[in-house]
Amino acid sequence: MRWPWREWGPRGTAGAAFPSSLSIEDVHQAYGEVAALSGVSLSADPGEIVGLLGHSGCGKTTLLRIAAGIERPTAGRVVLDGQEVAGPNAFVEPEARGVGLMFQDYALFPHLTNLRNVMFGLRRLPPAEAEKVARRALARVGLDRYAEDYPHMLSGGEQQRVALARAVAPRPGILLMDEPFSNLDRRMRDAIRDETVALMRETGATAIVVTHDPEEAMRIADRIVLMRGGKVEQIGTAEELYRRPQSLFAARFFCDFNELPGDVKAGRVMTPLGAFPAPGEPEGQAVVCVRPQGIVVGTPGEGIPGRITMRCFLGEVDLLHISLHGLERPLQARLRNGGPFHEGQDVGVTIMPDEVLVFAAGGA
């Protein structure tokens, strides 16, 4: 990387957009026998950043392509600023939708200079004006000095920023981004992601950002749409999805839980590690999820007796595996400071009830 991210251009130089509202209404998309989307509905308010999150193949890209107008849905409607742009009554071509697109591979034209790449989205402006706007956009992402270079002369992070400049230069009302950070190495990703979000906020554009990384979705999005097998599993803020997942699937997406068998009776769930509150849960078999950071490890006599079978230093936390009577697999505990604990040591374990979630068995 030749140009540190800190040297991105001055804030406040990105052109502001008039943010659009987007509504996806009961959209279906079938490819032959494959139902890529089955009744997806979601909305984005003006200026909102929505994270489209899900495992590979759940339909995220398909939904983005439909929002952009690159594909027509089999059924359902796409409404931009109150106007139907795809559906039974209308189809508006991508160029006329005022959307900015950014793809995983950046899709820069290799035979065009970086400046020309950014100008590509500004074809409607007179050339001199387009050049001025493109140079300003490149300056905003700290790359004006490479305007006359070609994309292959830049690092991956720099290419990402050219693609970003190209996407925002026409001041789109809505930005649609497909895994825009996945080709960056981890060290650069955090910094570039934060700067990209700052620039998105500055332009004010509404944005839909596809990712398969829950932490990334939590970092960038005002709201997250969690998808599963072509459907929406849950929509909410990062905190809502993390703290109050509505399904075992959603819970597992955001945390590497310890899962215990349980039996719910009268608002409590019995597990091999004791009973926990389960208000409102239906009676019967359950899966009890315990967050690894919700386990307090003390000396023998303090809580449930157990033995440490593994301790692993992970930097910010220590991971302990603790064998407990009645559990097939050791409990995984993440401790901010693993302290005096060592493998083979007998300990006492306490589980914080706030860090326990209960789901009906068979519902994942």
Ligand SMILES: Nc1ncnc2c1ncn2[C@@H]1O[C@H](COP(=O)(O)OP(=O)(O)OP(=O)(O)O)[C@@H](O)[C@H]1O
């Ligand atoms: N043009 C197509 N023809 C046939 N099947 C397709 C086509 N595009 C997508 N699919 C299928 O539709 C489903 C959803 O694909 P999509 O690319 O939208 O998923 P995704 O969530 O974006 O996945 P990834 O994270 O791997 O990019 C998959 O089963 C995929 O194989």
